[in-house]
Amino acid sequence: MISISNLTKTYPGKVQALRGVDLEIGGGMFGLVGPNGAGKTTLMRILAGLVRPTGGTVSVLGQDVTTPRGKLATKAVLGYLPQELGLYPNLTAREFLDYIAMLKGVTDRAIRRRQVNDVLQQVRLSDEVDRQLKTYSGGMKRRVGIAQALLGDPQLLIVDEPTAGLDPEERVRLRNLLADMAARRTVILSTHIVEDISQSCTDLAVIAHGKVLFQGASRDLIAQARGHVWTINSSGERPNAGLTIVSTLQLQDTVQYRVLGEPHGHAATPVEPSLEDGYLWLMNNAG
Amino acid sequence: MPHVDELRAKLIEDAGSAAEADRLLPALRHLADWPAPTPTALETDRLVQTLAAELSAQRSSSIVSLMAGLLRAQLRVVQHEIWLASAFVMTLGVLVTLTLQPGTSIELLPVVLLAPLMAALGIAFLYGPAADPSLEIELATPASPRLIVLMRLLLVFLFDLVLSLAGSAALVVLQGSWSLWPLVALWLAPMTFLAALAFLLSVLFIDPLISALICLVLWGLQVLRAFPPFAAFPDWLASDLRPWLWLMALLCVSVALWLAGREERQLLKRI
Numbered sequence: 001m002i003s004i005s006n007l008t009k010t011y012p013g014k015v016q017a018l019r020g021v022d023l024e025i026g027g028g029m030f031g032l033v034g035p036n037g038a039g040k041t042t043l044m045r046i047l048a049g050l051v052r053p054t055g056g057t058v059s060v061l062g063q064d065v066t067t068p069r070g071k072l073a074t075k076a077v078l079g080y081l082p083q084e085l086g087l088y089p090n091l092t093a094r095e096f097l098d099y100i101a102m103l104k105g106v107t108d109r110a111i112r113r114r115q116v117n118d119v120l121q122q123v124r125l126s127d128e129v130d131r132q133l134k135t136y137s138g139g140m141k142r143r144v145g146i147a148q149a150l151l152g153d154p155q156l157l158i159v160d161e162p163t164a165g166l167d168p169e170e171r172v173r174l175r176n177l178l179a180d181m182a183a184r185r186t187v188i189l190s191t192h193i194v195e196d197i198s199q200s201c202t203d204l205a206v207i208a209h210g211k212v213l214f215q216g217a218s219r220d221l222i223a224q225a226r227g228h229v230w231t232i233n234s235s236g237e238r239p240n241a242g243l244t245i246v247s248t249l250q251l252q253d254t255v256q257y258r259v260l261g262e263p264h265g266h267a268a269t270p271v272e273p274s275l276e277d278g279y280l281w282l283m284n285n286a287g
Numbered sequence: 288m289p290h291v292d293e294l295r296a297k298l299i300e301d302a303g304s305a306a307e308a309d310r311l312l313p314a315l316r317h318l319a320d321w322p323a324p325t326p327t328a329l330e331t332d333r334l335v336q337t338l339a340a341e342l343s344a345q346r347s348s349s350i351v352s353l354m355a356g357l358l359r360a361q362l363r364v365v366q367h368e369i370w371l372a373s374a375f376v377m378t379l380g381v382l383v384t385l386t387l388q389p390g391t392s393i394e395l396l397p398v399v400l401l402a403p404l405m406a407a408l409g410i411a412f413l414y415g416p417a418a419d420p421s422l423e424i425e426l427a428t429p430a431s432p433r434l435i436v437l438m439r440l441l442l443v444f445l446f447d448l449v450l451s452l453a454g455s456a457a458l459v460v461l462q463g464s465w466s467l468w469p470l471v472a473l474w475l476a477p478m479t480f481l482a483a484l485a486f487l488l489s490v491l492f493i494d495p496l497i498s499a500l501i502c503l504v505l506w507g508l509q510v511l512r513a514f515p516p517f518a519a520f521p522d523w524l525a526s527d528l529r530p531w532l533w534l535m536a537l538l539c540v541s542v543a544l545w546l547a548g549r550e551e552r553q554l555l556k557r558i
Binding site: 011012045048049050051052072075076078080081082084085086087088089090091095096098099100102103104105107145148 | 349352353356357360363364366367416419420421422423424425426427428429430435550551554555
């Protein structure tokens with residue numbers, strides 16, 4: 001469905017955002033995870049036809065995004081939620097969605113109204129449609145963002161850091177919403193929060209410094225850390241160098257550390273790795 | 288082929304009565320046995336041509352309705368302060384002009400001096416992070432970013448044009464010292480040029496304040512021409528300069544629209 005080969009992007013000032021990215025993305029929900037500044041947003045923008053790559057090829061649903069015709073064809077089947085979600089503060093949700101539907105080519109007023117009502121229902125905002133967007137909470141604004149992306153029933157949904165800044169309840173709600181959306185289309189979820197991926201994506205790619213470090217199933221990334229994750233209970237010093245401390249839990253008399261690496265000289269108990277452990281293990285080994 | 292009883296049952300379901308189904312049954316059986324002729328290459332070509340013409344007509348009608356819809360939508364999207372500020376400035380200009388002594392030079396009338404500035408300042412604030420916060424979402428739609436900003440520009444310019452015409456007409460009616468056309472001809476070309484320049488500058492710098500400031504300084508020089516040190520600056524109100532102002536306005540809008548369509552530049556300049 002999406003095929004990316006040897007993709008590079010260099011911004012003015014010789015800033016290399018992408019350095020030879022190869023990816024194959026099929027249907028369903030696909031996670032793209034990496035630290036801030038890894039190149040995720042640049043990759044999302046290239047897929048959305050907003051940024052022109054410096055080199056390489058990108059095919060979305062058989063269309064070459066680097067050509068004007070392919071870009072237009074891709075935009076016609078695309079729903080896009082950018083990382084920096086800007087909304088017109090004085091418009092109501094209904095007015096904003098009506099405007100975006102028009103930009104997506106729905107010129108018939110009755111059809112537009114029906115589509116807007118449909119997406120508002122999907123994101124459970126039907127009761128709040130006539131309030132100005134400036135009165136919405138962060139989570140509600142994100143849901144409006146998802147709603148606008150769903151207008152026109154897109155085959156491809158790209159969401160860039162959708163859960164950033166949301167409270168836990170809103171994050172869970174948004175993740176579930178995206179998972180529902182993925183039943184009928186490809187959803188690419190870009191995030192630096194591994195938990196978002198672990199809860200919703202079976203396939204993922206890890207990107208850092210403009211390169212893909214891993215692509216495959218979540219379980220394969222988890223498997224990479226198997227045998228390298230431990231808990232250490234200590235009443236004194238923190239576990240020494242060479243170990244990555246994933247979490248620290250203050251118990252009654254001791255402190256329990258969850259660590260990655262080889263715990264030489266410590267009384268350590270092996271534990272089953274999580275996706276976050278797999279991600280950290282990969283990032284550590286990538287240097 | 289389905290059995291006759293099955294066909295009849297389906298017909299009863301569709302037609303709603305057994306009598307109607309029995310009346311239609313022979314026709315249905317005839318159609319089922321009828322060998323459809325294969326179209327010739329000529330007939331296929333003719334069909335394709337007819338469909339292409341119809342599709343093309345539908346496409347042009349959908350572009351027209353998109354443009355009309357976009358123009359209407361900009362009414363909600365454009366910051367309301369622009370409408371209010373323009374109306375306020377023009378009203379003030381008319382009122383101040385009415386208080387002037389009869390015989391004041393037409394070139395120094397507040398309405399003539401305010402109309403271009405009002406349009407330029409309004410248009411300077413049409414583009415930029417505060418004016419179009421959803422730019423990235425808009426760019427990801429199939430709508431042309433050039434068409435969107437063009438509609439926005441048209442809407443605000445037409446509003447300012449109508450305001451200035453109304454202000455001039457009000458002066459002609461209430462004061463009676465001037466004729467409408469000479470008054471309008473005086474500010475129309477400078478207003479169009481200054482508005483186009485403001486548009487270009489705001490798309491270029493993606494900063495309405497820079498655009499507004501440059502326009503303010505340029506127009507300030509025109510206003511100050513009445514004083515000796517500034518008399519050397521070209522007189523934008525002079526009739527022989529008008530064709531050049533129209534030409535430069537066209538150039539500014541063309542360059543601005545070209546820039547507005549460069550999506551990557553527009554996104555990166557806002558970071």
